[in-house]
Each structure stands twice: as C-alpha cells, then as structure tokens.
Amino acid sequence: MGDLVxxxxxxxxxxxxxGVEPLADAAVLVRGERVALVGPREKVLPQAxxxxxxxxxxxxxxxxxxxxxxxxxxSLPGSAGEGVKGLNPHELALHMADGARRTLRCGVTTVRCxxxxxxxxxxxxxxxxxxxxxxxxxxxxxxxxxxxxxHGHEGSDTLECDGADGFRRGVRTQLRAGADLxxxxxSGGIAGEHERIETPQLFSxxxxxxxxxxxxxxxxxxxxxxxxxxxxxxxxxxxxxVEHGYQLTPEVAAAMAARGTALVPxxxxxxxxxxxxxxxxxEWMQCRSLGAGPRHLESYAMALAAGVEVLLGSDMxxxxxxxxxxATVRELEHMAEGGLGPVRALYAGTLGPARWLGADQDIGTxxxxxxxxxxxxxxxxxxxxxxxxAVRWVMKGGRVVRDDRAGEVSHV
Numbered sequence: 101m102g103d104l105v106x107x108x109x110x111x112x113x114x115x116x117x118x119g120v121e122p123l124a125d126a127a128v129l130v131r132g133e134r135v136a137l138v139g140p141r142e143k144v145l146p147q148a149x150x151x152x153x154x155x156x157x158x159x160x161x162x163x164x165x166x167x168x169x170x171x172x173x174x175s176l177p178g179s180a181g182e183g184v185k186g187l188n189p190h191e192l193a194l195h196m197a198d199g200a201r202r203t204l205r206c207g208v209t210t211v212r213c214x215x216x217x218x219x220x221x222x223x224x225x226x227x228x229x230x231x232x233x234x235x236x237x238x239x240x241x242x243x244x245x246x247x248x249x250x251h252g253h254e255g256s257d258t259l260e261c262d263g264a265d266g267f268r269r270g271v272r273t274q275l276r277a278g279a280d281l282x283x284x285x286x287s288g289g290i291a292g293e294h295e296r297i298e299t300p301q302l303f304s305x306x307x308x309x310x311x312x313x314x315x316x317x318x319x320x321x322x323x324x325x326x327x328x329x330x331x332x333x334x335x336x337x338x339x340x341x342v343e344h345g346y347q348l349t350p351e352v353a354a355a356m357a358a359r360g361t362a363l364v365p366x367x368x369x370x371x372x373x374x375x376x377x378x379x380x381x382x383e384w385m386q387c388r389s390l391g392a393g394p395r396h397l398e399s400y401a402m403a404l405a406a407g408v409e410v411l412l413g414s415d416m417x418x419x420x421x422x423x424x425x426x427a428t429v430r431e432l433e434h435m436a437e438g439g440l441g442p443v444r445a446l447y448a449g450t451l452g453p454a455r456w457l458g459a460d461q462d463i464g465t466x467x468x469x470x471x472x473x474x475x476x477x478x479x480x481x482x483x484x485x486x487x488x489x490a491v492r493w494v495m496k497g498g499r500v501v502r503d504d505r506a507g508e509v510s511h512v
Contacts, residue, residue, distance in 0.1 A: 103151035104130040104498065107141055109161040109476065113465045114451030116443050116482055128161065130472040133497040137468055154500070156493065159476035162446065163464055164209025164236075164496065165488070166453035167428050168364045169343060169413025172196040172203075172224065173217040175255055176291055179380035185255065192217060196224050200235025202419035205502050206426045207491040209473035210237040210463055211418065212453070214283045214322060214343065215244035215257040222278050234501065237473070239457055241283035242274035244324070245310060250301040251285040251292050251324060258285070264309035267302075271313040280457070282314040285324045286334055289344070290369065290389040297326040297346055297392060304333060311338045320456070322364070328352040335361050341456065343413070344369070346392050348399040353406035362456055363403050364413035367434040368427060370396045375422055397438060404439045411456060412449040429488045436485035445485040472498040 106128040116122065127144035129137040129151065137144050173196055175181035187195055196216070203211060213221045221240045227233035243259040244252060245267060252258040261270040271282050286302045288295030295301075302310075314321045315338065322341035325331045328349045331342055335355050341362040348356075356363065370393035376386045403410060412435065414420075416427040423430055428449075436445040454464025462471050474495045479487035494502040 103136075103148065104154055105144065105148040105151040106130065106154045106156060106161065106474070107145075109156040109159050110480075111138060111161050111466050112446070112480075112482060113163050114447035114449075115465060117447040117451075122160075122482065126161070128466065128472075128474070130495075130498045133471055135466065135468050135470050135472050138466055156476050157505070159478055159493065160480055160487065161466065161474055161476050162481055163450045163466055163470075164473040164475050164494065165207055165428055165432070165449045166210040166212070166412065166457075166463065167203070167208045167414055167418045168212040168411045168453050168456070169366050169415045170203075170211040170213050170418055171215060171257070171415070172199040172213065172417070173220065173257055174417060175217075175257075176376075176379055177293065177382055177385050178376075181379065181381075189218065189220070192220055193223060196220055197227070197233045197235065199417055199419060200224060200228065200233065200238075203417075203428075204234060204236050204496060205494060206419050206428060207475040207488065207494050208236055208418045208428050209475070209494070209496050210239070210453070210457075210459075212281070212413070212457065213238060213240035215252065216240065216242070217255060217257045219243065219277050225278075236496070237463065237471075239280040239459075240278075241281050241322070242277050242279040244283040244285055245270040245274075246285040247301050247306070249294075251287070251289045251295060261306075264305045267306045267309045268313045271310055271317075275314075275317055275319065279319065281319050282310060282321045283324070283343075284310050284321060287324065287326045287330045289324060289326060290392060291385055293384060297388070298330075300327070300330045304337070307334055308337050331356075335359050341411075344396075345399055345403065346370070346396045348402050350402050350406065353402040353408055356403065357407040360409070362409040362411055362452075363400075364411050365396070365400045365403070365435065366413055366415040366431065367396065367400060367438060368422075368431045369415045371434070372416060372422065375416060375420065400435075400438050409452060409456075410435065410440065410448050411453050412445075425489045429485070432485045432488060442485050442487075443482055446481050471496075
C-alpha cells in the first residue's frame with residue numbers, strides 16, 4: 101500500500117477539550133496503516149513526494165468514533181430479538197459481520213463489545229484483523245457475567261455464575277477466550293421482565309472477586325448498573341466503569357469522579373420508542389425504559405456536575421438508522437445536548453474512550469504514529485455534535501472504506 105497524503109481539510113480531535121486549536125489547511129501523510137505526519141499543507145507536502153493525493157474539498161477531518169457500548173448480537177425481548185436468538189452459528193456470524201461492516205461505514209472505527217453471543221465476537225475480531233471481514237477495531241468482554249437468573253441470563257451472551265469462586269471462574273473463562281475487559285451485571289435493568297432497575301444482583305464478595313481477578317490479569321471491569329447504592333459499593337471496591345447509571349445521586353457521582361470511575365450513560369435507551377416498536381419490544385419493557393428517561397437524564401447531569409469522565413456508547417446497534425442519523429451519532433447528540441457540549445462530546449467519542457481502553461497511542465487523535473482511522477464531514481464538530489450526521493468519508497488503517505463523492509466503497 102503506497103503513501104497517501106490527505107489535503108484541503110481542517111484537522112480537529114479530542115485534544116480541543118484541552119485547548120488544542122484545529123489545524124486549518126492541513127495535510128496528513130499516511131504511510132501504511134498509520135499517520136506519518138500532520139501539519140500545515142506547505143510543511144507536509146515536501147515530505148510526501150510520490151504519495152497519492154486525496155483532496156477532501158475543505159472538510160473537517162477527525163478521528164473515527166469509538167462506541168463503548170456495542171452488541172452486534174443484540175436480542176431484546178420481542179419478535180426481532182427472538183429471530184436473532186434463533187440464528188444458527190453460521191447465521192449469527194454473518195449477522196454480526198454485517199453489523200460490523202455497517203458500523204464502520206457510519207464512521208465508527210473502534211467498538212467495545214460488552215456481551216456477545218457464544219464468543220462469536222472473538223471470531224469476528226480475528227476475521228477483521230485478518231482482512232477477511234470488514235469492520236471496526238474490536239475490544240471485547242466476551243460474555244457478560246451474571247448471577248443465576250440475573251439480568252440478561254436468558255441469552256448466550258451471558259454466563260451465569262454464583263459465589264465468589266464462580267465469578268472468579270467466569271472472569272477466567274472470558275480471559276481464556278481472549279477478553280480485553282470484563283463486563284458484569286450487578287443490578288437489574290430495563291430488559292428483564294422479572295426484575296427492577298434497582299434490584300441488586302451480586303453480593304459484595306462476588307463483586308470483589310470479579311474485580312480482583314480481572315485487575316490481577318491487567319483487565320478493567322465495567323458493570324451494567326442502575327441504582328446508586330449498588331454503584332456506590334462497586335466504586336468503593338474499585339470498579340472502572342458504569343454502564344447506564346440510571347439512578348445516580350450527587351454523592352455517588354462525586355465518588356465516581358474521585359475514584360476515576362467512568363460512565364457510559366447510553367441515554368438513547370430510555371428515549372427510543374420508535375426503535376422498540378420496530379423490534380416488537382413488549383409493552384412492559386417499553387414502559388420501564390421510557391419511564392426511566394427523566395431520572396436517567398438527571399443522573400447524567402449529576403455525573404457531569406461532579407466531573408465524572410463520560411464516554412460514548414449507544415447500546416442500540418451502532419449503525420441503526422434512528423431519528424435521521426445512526427444510533428451512535430444520536431447518542432453523541434444526546435450527550436452534548438444534556439450538558440456536555442460539542443467540544444467535550446468530541447473528546448467523549450474519541451480520545452476519552454481510547455484512554456480508557458489503554459489504546460491512546462494507537463487511536464483517538466490525528467497524530468503521527470496513530471492508526472489512520474479518520475472520518476470527514478463538511479460541518480464543524482466543535483460547533484455541533486450533529487456534524488457527524490454528515491460523515492461522507494471514512495478511512496480505517498489507511499484504507500478508504502467510504503467516499504460518498506466517488507459513489508463507491510473500497511474493501512467492503
């Protein structure tokens with residue numbers, strides 16, 4: 101793969117949250133999979149002799165988005181979910197590969213999977229890395245750990261465990277498969293018919309066993325969690341990240357900020373009736389989810405006020421067409437509109453997740469040495485998160501996978 105030089109663009113990334121200014125009339129030299137040089141056009145072009153030129157026609161160029169709450173094998177209660185559960189292993193692999201391809205086209209170049217069926221996520225990751233499937237970079241937890249009968253126990257994307265020894269074994273089972281992190285369900289949620297959001301589902305020794313085992317192996321732990329008391333206990337024990345956080349209090353949010361526990365709020369899941377209707381989600385779940393919306397937004401505001409690190413994650417499939425865009429961008433809009441603002445939203449969708457994943461030397465910014473995982477749009481993302489609605493060009497690892505001007509997609 102020969103050198104490429106990207107010109108006629110303004111380079112912007114999450115470092116804007118720390119005061120780094122966008123670079124207008126920039127050029128980006130790409131050598132192989134990675135960025136070799138970024139700077140003013142007149143300084144980069146002399147170093148790009150013989151490189152093929154890509155002119156972005158004045159677009160804003162940012163890193164690809166990172167979606168930190170992804171399920172390629174999602175099967176919610178309802179008719180569509182039953183269809184996914186009924187897929188045989190070959191059909192499931194194709195279903196997930198199609199979702200990965202569509203996700204990348206949206207401009208999401210990295211995902212964190214937080215519960216996938218039958219460890220098919222590891223096969224998908226290997227196929228993407230080998231180039232036999234097209235999709236984003238995949239960091240995955242494998243199956244989520246859950247107590248017997250706990251949240252999500254009905255599917256093969258979870259592993260039922262009980263007692264401290266059982267949960268230690270569950271962690272090691274995911275690590276043996278190749279998990280980059282561990283996901284654990286510590287409370288009820290919106291998709292369990294015989295539970296409530298505030299239902300605690302792990303005892304202290306079970307939570308402590310998950311955290312100690314994962315941390316001993318150098319892996320972080322994220323937890324599906326809704327109620328403040330459950331979250332408070334987990335944070336005290338060393339939890340690295342909270343998913344949803346439907347019912348935070350100012351005190352618990354302050355503890356999260358002090359301990360460095362991140363929040364992936366998934367605001368979209370409590371304001372998505374159209375999505376639920378499309379999937380045939382039953383009335384009981386719709387009522388619970390949509391009814392939790394106002395408190396969910398208050399909880400998010402508490403996290404922002406306390407200084408909690410918030411990160412982009414949709415829970416809904418990243419590529420899903422929803423309210424005029426895709427689920428990832430709609431979630432980013434909710435985060436920005438809920439008090440984060442567009443500059444911090446850009447950070448929450450790129451550099452923040454990269455840092456949590458320990459991958460910020462590879463992804464998350466447009467800098468020399470990072471993967472050339474880039475997206476282009478005509479609107480300014482520092483003015484509005486909605487700029488990502490108009491992504492028209494996507495590159496992953498130095499290969500253009502979407503170019504709306506050319507009317508074609510490469511390597512897809």
